[in-house]
Amino acid sequence: MDSHIQKVYVPMTETGFYILLCLREEAHGYSIVKKTEQLTNGEIKISPGTLYGSLSKMEKDGLIRFVREEEKRKIYCITALGTQVLDLEMKRIARLYQSMEAAK
Amino acid sequence: MGDTKIQLKFFSVPEWQKEETYLREQHKNGWEFVRVGGLGVYHFQRCVPQDVIYQLDYNTDSTKQKSEYIQMFRDCGWEYLQNYAGYSYFRKSASEMGETEEGIFCDDASRLDMMKRVFVGRMTPLLVIFFCTILPQLFIQSHNQIPESRGFFVLYCVLFVIYLIAFIQFGVRFWEFYKSAHK
Numbered sequence: 001m002d003s004h005i006q007k008v009y010v011p012m013t014e015t016g017f018y019i020l021l022c023l024r025e026e027a028h029g030y031s032i033v034k035k036t037e038q039l040t041n042g043e044i045k046i047s048p049g050t051l052y053g054s055l056s057k058m059e060k061d062g063l064i065r066f067v068r069e070e071e072k073r074k075i076y077c078i079t080a081l082g083t084q085v086l087d088l089e090m091k092r093i094a095r096l097y098q099s100m101e102a103a104k
Numbered sequence: 105m106g107d108t109k110i111q112l113k114f115f116s117v118p119e120w121q122k123e124e125t126y127l128r129e130q131h132k133n134g135w136e137f138v139r140v141g142g143l144g145v146y147h148f149q150r151c152v153p154q155d156v157i158y159q160l161d162y163n164t165d166s167t168k169q170k171s172e173y174i175q176m177f178r179d180c181g182w183e184y185l186q187n188y189a190g191y192s193y194f195r196k197s198a199s200e201m202g203e204t205e206e207g208i209f210c211d212d213a214s215r216l217d218m219m220k221r222v223f224v225g226r227m228t229p230l231l232v233i234f235f236c237t238i239l240p241q242l243f244i245q246s247h248n249q250i251p252e253s254r255g256f257f258v259l260y261c262v263l264f265v266i267y268l269i270a271f272i273q274f275g276v277r278f279w280e281f282y283k284s285a286h287k
Contacts, residue, residue, distance in 0.1 A: 013211055013213045013214075014211065015211055015213075015214070029176045029179065030179035030180065033179075033180060042202075044210075045202075045206070045210065046210055047180065047207060047208050047209050047214075048176050048177045048179070048180040048182060048208055049159070049161050049163075049177075049208035049209045049214060049218065050208075050209045050211055050214035051176065052163065052173060052177075053163070053214050053218070054214065056165050057217075069172070071175075072171045072172055072175040073172065073175055073176075073179075074169075
């Protein structure tokens with residue numbers, strides 16, 4: 001993983017994290033919004049401008065790839081690099097959580 | 105009174121939030137935005153006064169894949185209105201939103217990204233004109249002895265001031281936003 005990816009994505013925004021988490025399965029933009037809403041009990045609602053910007057950036061950086069298009073909706077999927085970044089983030093968040101629990 | 109009206113309004117490059125507020129106020133007062141064209145000619149038509157949120161996005165990537173771009177916003181409940189000077193116009197009624205008011209961006213990182221896109225797309229050409237035309241011309245005309253150059257000198261002085269104001273405005277906006285995002 002090069003330093004650009006490290007710098008931009010570790011740590012990543014909440015939106016970025018949910019996008020990668022959802023794209024472990026093929027999905028289009030709006031289904032990412034819906035799934036994130038379900039996962040967070042409606043607390044996180046990703047807005048389309050943020051989503052569009054994040055998806056284009058992640059595709060350019062090779063974290064996700066375009067799979068196909070269905071009814072004007074682009075379907076994406078996570079790449080090996082994306083999985084690597086997501087794993088790093090998961091470990092970081094798990095560590096945060098453990099520290100928080102230990103400090104109680 | 106007629107059912108349509110036209111208003112002239114000028115918003116400089118970094119003032120998209122002012123423009124969003126302006127369109128929202130108009131709709132609240134019963135004037136629905138129809139389109140904008142020319143040099144800030146805003147067309148409205150009479151409507152039931154309503155709180156409708158207007159949002160502008162600046163994304164040149166989207167022009168290559170316009171229909172996918174619009175579809176994503178439509179899926180999220182945003183009506184696409186038009187493109188004007190690189191900006192895409194969207195609106196969504198406040199009644200369709202939950203308790204919290206929605207925007208087309210949900211975090212500061214993406215708001216800052218949009219600002220950067222505006223800067224690259226709109227301010228870079230201005231900076232090039234400024235440094236490659238206005239500044240050298242200002243220098244040349246001020247050293248010219250022919251009488252016509254006086255007019256040109258004044259013209260380039262005016263342009264110099266306009267451009268300087270635009271840069272300062274953008275700089276201040278960027279700085280304010282950067283500060284608020286890093287509190």
